[in-house]
Amino acid sequence: MAAKVLTVIGARPQFVKAAAVSRCIATQDGLQEVMVHTGQHFDSGMSDIFFEELSIPKPDHYLGVSGGGHGQMTGRMLEQLETVMLEEQPDCVLVYGDTNSTLAGALAASKLLLPIAHVEAGLRSFNRSMPEEINRIMTDHVSRFLFCPTRTSIENLAREGIVEGVHHVGDVMFDATLHAIEKAAEKSTILADLGLDGKEFSLATIHRAENTNTKENLSEIIDYLKRRSNDNAIVLPLHPRTKQAVDRFGLSLSGVHVIEPIGYLDMARLLSCCSDVITDSGGVQKEAYFHRKRCTTLRSETEWGETIEAGWNRLWKAPDGYRDQTEISDYGSGQAAQAIVDYLMRL
Known part of the structure; x- marks a missing residue:
């Protein structure tokens, strides 16, 4: 019988990562995947379009x-995921990244003594006021395969004393980017739709709780974007x-070209064609590098410190500029x- 891997996803970055791994699982006779979507990102612009474009x-x-709040959301997920895991009886539970869905999947599996595999293990911003940092740490400490x-x-x-079951595999987001670049150039019409063909522009994203939970922080970021738009x-x-x-x-984004949430292929096309990136997203920081675009990170720290060391990224309030690339x-x-699927097959 094939070993059963239960994959827990719920947020946009996880759809992209899971697409790369799921394609590989599908080629293995010895593995069967059961996909569970928590619903954390639920609308068509943040969820459905990714399943369609990435063939998930x-x-x-x-x-x-x-x-709901972080605790409420995680608790509801935990309860329902436990029911699914009891029904499916998987051999392994696969979780991605650092969202509430990640933590809920890891906690549900750990309570049932199911082996947990964590993709993107070991990332640290060293800022424990970030919900994502707590999610990462707790997930890593209950995972068997990291x-x-x-x-x-x-x-x-x-x-942190975790040395067993740790494997350096590289970044699945790079896999996804390589898969998307040619497809996006062929299928995406986002540049023409926005009137951006042949024009220079910067691509920005904002979503982190620490940047959106207070008027002061969000106002400061919007003012920064408006200055950059000059x-x-x-x-x-x-x-x-x-x-x-x-x-x-009651804030205004006048002067900024605001658009609705977009799919992965449109995002890949914008990343390919923009002049630079401004973001508070960990994933977009890396994608900027994959597209060889400089990035300004709207945070006081980053879990992707190598992008700063390599001169492709900088923190927006840092006194120094970019390092040599x-x-x-x-x-x-x-x-x-x-590599992840090969390890799962062996382990």
Whole structure:
């Protein structure tokens, strides 16, 4: 019988990572995947379009859990995921990244004594006020298989006493980017739709809780974008959380080219053609590098420190500029997903 891997996803970055790994699982006779979508990102612009564009199989279980506080959301997911795991009896539970869905999947599996595999293990921003940082730490400490994108992430785990089951596989987001670049150039019409053909623009994203939960922080970021727009047009796909915060605080995004949330192929096309990137997203920081675009990170720290060391990224309030640019070998050659599946087959 094939070993059963239960994959837990719920947020946009996880759809992209899971697509790369799921493609590899589908080629293995010895593995069967059961996909569970928690519903954390539930609307068509943040969820459905990714399944369509990335050819991700329809989830076997859709939990429909979204909204509410972090504890409420995680608790509801935990309860429903436990029921699914008891029904499916998987041999391994696969989780991605650092969202509430990640933590809920890991906690549900750990309570049932199921082996947990964590993709993007070992990342640390060293800022425990970030919900994502707590999610990462707790997930790593209950996981049996820890798939690390960089050597720094392996060192982070070792400092916390985690050395068993740790594997450096590279970054599955690089796999996804390589898969998407040609497809996006062929299928995406986003540049023509926005009137950006042949024009220079910066691509921005904002969604982190620490940047959207207070009027002061969000106002400061919007003012920064407006100043930057004096030099270059700013295209901002507006995350639902950010839109709600802008409306709640009575702020204005005039001067910024605001668009609705977009699919992965349109995002890949914008990344390919923009002049630079401004973001608070960990994933977009890396994608900027994969497209060889300089990035300004709207945070006081980053879990992807190698992008700063290599001169492709900078923190927006840092007093110094970009360092000399070098290549980042840790992310691998686009075979991270296959390496993960190979380890799962052996382990």
